[in-house]
Amino acid sequence: MEIMDTPWGEVGLDRYPADQREQLRAWDAADAYALAHLAEAGADLGGRVAVVGDRWGALTTALAAAAPAGQELTQISDSYLGQQATRGNLRRNAPDAAVRLLSTRDEPPHAVDVLLIRVPKSLALLEDQLHRIAPALGRDTLVLGAGMVSEIHTSTLRLFERVLGPTRTSLAVRKARLIHCTPAPGRTRGRNPWPLRYALPDGIGVMSGRTVTNHAGVFCADRLDIGTRFLLAHLPRRSGPDRVVDLGCGNGVVGTAAALANPRSTVLFVDESHQAVASARATFEENAGPGAAAEFLVGDALADAPPASADLVLNNPPFHSHRATSDAVARRMFGTARAALRPGGELWVVGNRHLGYHVRLRRLFGACELVASDPKFVLLRAVRD
Ligand SMILES: C[S@@+](CC[C@H](N)C(=O)[O-])C[C@H]1O[C@@H](n2cnc3c(N)ncnc32)[C@H](O)[C@@H]1O
Incomplete structure (x- = not known):
């Protein structure tokens, strides 16, 4: 287990299954950048917060450990290993948090105040996820994407822009980048081509x-x-x-x-x-x-x-x-x-x-x-x- 510093304190994080030979960290600079931005911007995390594509649960665990009153936290993940890691990390750091762990095949939440998206490697998965979550977003929903520079391309930004609304990126920090998107509910976003x-x-x-x-x-x-x-x-x-x-x-x-x-x-x-x-x-x-x-x-x-x-x-x-x-x-x-x-x-x-x-x-x-x-x-x- 390794310790991650978050704006709200330290959390101890592991991958799943923890492989002693590999010793890979359960978070990266993109996770840290996203959390730091939410804290600096004074984002209200006390409402309906959804985290999409969290790799090993670093984002979900940090937000659950911060636990402002009234928070309803949901994680949406395609990965069983990612979900198992999240369960372990929550148990260690926020045992009392009531976090909903949904899979990408579950019905997404109906309304979201803060949407945090860890950009997946697969553009297709991102496209499907944005289409599925779009109806839950209002004009005031804070939408923040995060990824390593190598994971965010022009096509990634175009996808946010086409499916959700106007989009811009941040400067890179430690090879990570943020995506700021302003939802435009009711816009024509085209059909979800998946499956x-x-x-x-x-x-x-x-x-x-x-x-x-x-x-x-x-x-x-x-x-x-x-x-x-x-x-x-x-x-x-x-x-x-x-x-x-x-x-x-x-x-x-x-x-x-x-x-x-x-x-x-x-x-x-x-x-x-x-x-x-x-x-x-x-x-x-x-x-x-x-x-x-x-x-x-x-x-x-x-x-x-x-x-x-x-x-x-x-x-x-x-x-x-x-x-x-x-x-x-x-x-x-x-x-x-x-x-x-x-x-x-x-x-x-x-x-x-x-x-x-x-x-x-x-x-x-x-x-x-x-x-x-x-x-x-x-x-x-x-x-x-
Ligand atoms: C090379 S693909 C093969 C897919 C399919 N059998 C085919 O031949 O088209 C490998 C598959 O292993 C899955 N996979 C990766 N890690 C896994 C794990 N720990 N347990 C079960 N499946 C895993 C991936 O999600 C992926 O679908």
Whole structure:
């Protein structure tokens, strides 16, 4: 845990899961800049305050710890890990605060006096979030965006301007920037284009020509990823009542393919993104037959799965993540998958060949086999002993 100085006192913050090897801070200069500005501007934080896109709960925790009388604080987040971090940080710093933790799929608050937006990496997610929260804003709502300079582009500002109202940015401080926006309720803001649906190409087996649904911010929301395509082309042929896991399911294309390839299987779709799990549910419901069985879980890899409960885990791990380094997420996915597999159960992993997943898998499972490869990708299989 590390201490963050806020205008209202110190708070001790952690990420989730806390990784001793990484020691990454749970806040950055953009969070600090936003809080300092609210204090200097004398913003009235005693009303309905909404925080959108808080990474690890630094903004929410600082505001909850300040706790002016009458404050109704709501956090809206797409990330299960971010929500878990927020819960831990609130427990440590503001145990009595009644903060509403909503996901991006929940109905947003109906009215907001102060809106604090931590600009997400995904412009699509920002677009969806601004459209969803816009009806809650009045002419007097204070809207403040915050992000690192590298995260705020002309397109970001244009989006605020188009969906909410007149927008300007601050000077950069410690490589962070603020966005000041004056809501113009009633303006024509155009239609929210999310979720996006597209038809898959031919030549990918059971999913050829089928349609997938993508909520904003989901991995490869407008086209099939080439790694996923490689996995789909080499899916294991199995039959019988398998319990299959689509680990890090994104839009659910892999798990839906597994369900179509083996109609007697039950597929568990897991992702730490609420947007992803909602997309997977829509993709599965549209494509799998009426008798197909599935479960949907927003969670941290397979950390909460019962031991020895899965026959087959299919996984395309993330290799760019703002939440931790690629290696940490893949490690967690492989480790929790091993614990969730029954003896004889299999983990299939697709990845860029340079990522060296075979080394990790061999260390964890004792052995690992190359199922298929091309100049860019490898598909690996590890069996639980
Ligand atoms: C490379 S994408 C693969 C998506 C999909 N399976 C596909 O192939 O199109 C990796 C996915 O892992 C998810 N993810 C990242 N960290 C996670 C975690 N700790 N637990 C569960 N899912 C996670 C991301 O949200 C993302 O959807």
